[in-house]
Amino acid sequence: MAHRPAARLTINGQSQDFQGDPRRTLLDFLRLDLGLTGTKKGCDHGQCGACTVIVNGRRINSCLSLAAMHDGDEITTIEGLGTPEALSTLQKAFVAHDGFQCGYCTPGQICSAAAMIDEIRAGWPSAVGDDPTEMPTTVTDDEIRERMSGNLCRCGAYDNIVSAIREAMAAEEEVAQ
Amino acid sequence: MKAFDYSRAEATADAVGQSARLIAGGTNLLDLMKLEVETPEALLDITRIGLNAIDAEGEGLRIGALVSNSDAAADPRIRRDWPLLSRAILAGASPQLRNKATMGGNLCQRTRCGYFMDNRSACNKREPGSGCAAIGGVNRNHAILGASSDCIATYPGDMAVALSALQAVVHTERPEGAREIPMRHFHRLPGDTPQQDNHLESGEVITAISLPAPLGGRQIYRKVRDRASYAFALVSVAAALRMEEGRIASVHLAFGGVAHTPWTNDHVDELLTGERPSPALFDKAADLLLEDAQGQGHNDFKIPLLRRALAAVLAEATGE
Ligand SMILES: Cc1cc2nc3c(=O)[nH]c(=O)nc-3n(C[C@H](O)[C@H](O)[C@H](O)COP(=O)(O)OP(=O)(O)OC[C@H]3O[C@@H](n4cnc5c(N)ncnc54)[C@H](O)[C@@H]3O)c2cc1C
Ligand code: SF4
Ligand code: FES
Ligand code: FES
Numbered sequence: 001m002a003h004r005p006a007a008r009l010t011i012n013g014q015s016q017d018f019q020g021d022p023r024r025t026l027l028d029f030l031r032l033d034l035g036l037t038g039t040k041k042g043c044d045h046g047q048c049g050a051c052t053v054i055v056n057g058r059r060i061n062s063c064l065s066l067a068a069m070h071d072g073d074e075i076t077t078i079e080g081l082g083t084p085e086a087l088s089t090l091q092k093a094f095v096a097h098d099g100f101q102c103g104y105c106t107p108g109q110i111c112s113a114a115a116m117i118d119e120i121r122a123g124w125p126s127a128v129g130d131d132p133t134e135m136p137t138t139v140t141d142d143e144i145r146e147r148m149s150g151n152l153c154r155c156g157a158y159d160n161i162v163s164a165i166r167e168a169m170a171a172e173e174e175v176a177q
Numbered sequence: 178m179k180a181f182d183y184s185r186a187e188a189t190a191d192a193v194g195q196s197a198r199l200i201a202g203g204t205n206l207l208d209l210m211k212l213e214v215e216t217p218e219a220l221l222d223i224t225r226i227g228l229n230a231i232d233a234e235g236e237g238l239r240i241g242a243l244v245s246n247s248d249a250a251a252d253p254r255i256r257r258d259w260p261l262l263s264r265a266i267l268a269g270a271s272p273q274l275r276n277k278a279t280m281g282g283n284l285c286q287r288t289r290c291g292y293f294m295d296n297r298s299a300c301n302k303r304e305p306g307s308g309c310a311a312i313g314g315v316n317r318n319h320a321i322l323g324a325s326s327d328c329i330a331t332y333p334g335d336m337a338v339a340l341s342a343l344q345a346v347v348h349t350e351r352p353e354g355a356r357e358i359p360m361r362h363f364h365r366l367p368g369d370t371p372q373q374d375n376h377l378e379s380g381e382v383i384t385a386i387s388l389p390a391p392l393g394g395r396q397i398y399r400k401v402r403d404r405a406s407y408a409f410a411l412v413s414v415a416a417a418l419r420m421e422e423g424r425i426a427s428v429h430l431a432f433g434g435v436a437h438t439p440w441t442n443d444h445v446d447e448l449l450t451g452e453r454p455s456p457a458l459f460d461k462a463a464d465l466l467l468e469d470a471q472g473q474g475h476n477d478f479k480i481p482l483l484r485r486a487l488a489a490v491l492a493e494a495t496g497e
Contacts, residue, residue, distance in 0.1 A: 150273045150407060
C-alpha cells in the first residue's frame with residue numbers, strides 16, 4: 001500500500017509532481033504546495049464553488065478531490081485562464097460589469113463560467129431548459145443562473161456576474177463568426 | 178481527516194472482494210471523511226477501471242458504474258427515451274458535482290441527517306447502539322414512511338428515485354460472481370440495522386445500471402425544495418405515465434425525500450392503472466400512498482406536501 005502515493009499532473013500547461021500524504025486535496029495541493037492561491041477555499045465541502053478548477057476540460061470542486069487521484073490529468077486554474085497583462089474575455093467582462101465585490105468567489109466563478117460555456121456549446125442540457133430532449137438554443141439569464149448555481153457569492157453580486165457572462169459569451173460568438 | 182492508505186485499482190477484478198473502501202467521484206465519501214463520519218483505513222481508487230461507457234443492450238441501455246452523472250444526463254439516447262433520468266440528475270447537486278459524481282457512487286450516497294454528519298451526536302447509523310438524536314430532535318428532512326424506532330433518516334438522492342420508476346437494475350460483482358439487484362430493492366429500510374443503507378455486501382462492486390426498453394409516455398421529475406436549485410429534495414415525485422384512450426394505460430411512480438429508500442408502492446401504481454384521471458382518483462392514490470405515513474414533528478408538513486406534489490404530477494402527466 002502506498003503511504004505516499006505519487007501523481008504527475010499538468011497544471012496550466014506545466015508538469016507538476018505530487019507525492020505525499022494521500023489526504024492532500026487537489027485544492028490544498030494547488031494552494032499550499034504550488035502557491036497557486038488564485039483558487040479559493042470557501043466551505044471545503046463542495047457547497048460553495050470557490051475552489052472550482054477545470055480538469056480535462058470539466059469544472060469540478062477541487063476541495064472534494066484528492067491530488068493523488070489526478071495522475072495524468074490536465075488542470076486549469078484561474079492563473080491559467082489569463083494574466084493581469086492579458087485578461088481572458090471572461091475576466092475582462094467581470095471587470096467591466098463589476099461582477100464581484102470582495103472578489104473571493106471570483107476565480108471560482110470565472111473557471112466555472114469558462115467550462116459552462118463549453119458545456120453549452122457541447123449541447124448539455126440543464127434543469128431550466130424544461131425539455132432535456134432539446135438542445136439549448138437561446139441562453140436566457142435563468143439558464144445562466146441555473147448553470148452557475150454551483151458558485152455562491154456571499155456579496156450577492158449575482159446580477160453583475162450574469163451580465164458579465166452574457167457579455168463574454170456574446171463577445172466569443174463574435175470572434176467565432 | 179483520519180490517515181488512510183491509498184491505492185489504485187486497474188480493473189474491476191482488483192476491486193471485487195477487497196476490504197478497502199472504494200472511492201469514485203469522492204464527492205460524498207471525502208465530504209464525510211473530512212467530518213470523520215467516515216474513517217476508512219484504506220481507499221481503493223476505482224476511477225481507472227473502465228466501466229465508463231453507455232451501451233445499447235437490446236432495446237435498453239447499460240450505463241457503466243463509473244459514467245459521470247453529467248455524461249448520463251447529456252446522453253442523447255437517455256434524453257430521448259428515458260428523459261426522467263436526465264431530469265432527475267439535472268435536478269440534483271451542481272454542475273461541478275455532477276461532473277465528478279458517478280452512477281455507482283450516487284446510488285451509495287449517504288443520508289443528509291444532520292446528526293449523522295455530526296460526530297458528537299447520538300446516531301445509530303454512524304455508531305450502532307448509540308441512539309437516534311433525530312427522534313425528538315431537529316427532523317425537518319427526515320422520513321415519513323418506513324422509518325424505525327432506531328432511525329428515521331432518508332435516502333437523499335434524486336437519480337435513484339428516477340431509476341426506481343424506470344424499473345432499472347443494478348449490476349454488481351461479488352467474489353462468488355455477478356448478480357443483479359432491481360433498483361427498487363437496492364436500498365433497505367432501517368429496521369434495527371440502520372448502519373446498512375443498502376443490500377450491497379462488503380467487497381461487492383457496482384459495475385453497471387441497466388435500463389429496460391423505454392416505457393414511453395410522459396416522464397416527470399418534480400422536486401420540491403427550499404431553493405430553486407442546488408438543494409436536496411424535501412419531497413420528490415418521479416413518474417413515467419402512459420395514456421391510452423383517456424385512461425391511464427401504465428404508470429410507474431417513485432418518491433424521494435420521504436424514506437430510507439427511494440419509495441415505491443405497487444398498489445398505488447395498480448390503483449391508477451386503467452382508470453380515467455380525475456382529482457378524486459389522485460386523492461385516492463395519495464390516501465393509499467400515505468396510509469401509514471407518520472410525521473416526526475418538524476417534518477409533518479411533508480405529508481400534505483407529498484399529497485399535493487403527487488396530485489400535481491399526475492395532473493400534468495395525464496393532461497387532466
Ligand atoms: C453540496 C452537495 C449537494 C448535493 N446535492 C445533491 C442533490 O441535490 N441530489 C442528489 O441526488 N445528490 C446530491 N449530492 C450528492 C452527490 O450526488 C453525491 O455526492 C454523488 O452522487 C456521489 O458520487 P461519487 O461518485 O462522488 O461517490 P463517492 O463519494 O466516490 O462514493 C460514495 C460511496 O459509494 C461507494 N461507491 C462508489 N462507487 C462504487 C461502486 N462502483 N461500487 C460500490 N460502491 C461504490 C463508495 O465506497 C462510497 O461509500 C450533493 C452533494 C453535495 C456535496
Ligand atoms: S435518523 Fe438515522 S442517521 Fe439520523 S441520527 Fe437517527 S439514526 Fe442517525
Ligand atoms: S471550497 Fe470547494 S466547494 Fe466550497
Ligand atoms: S464577490 Fe464577495 S463572495 Fe462573491
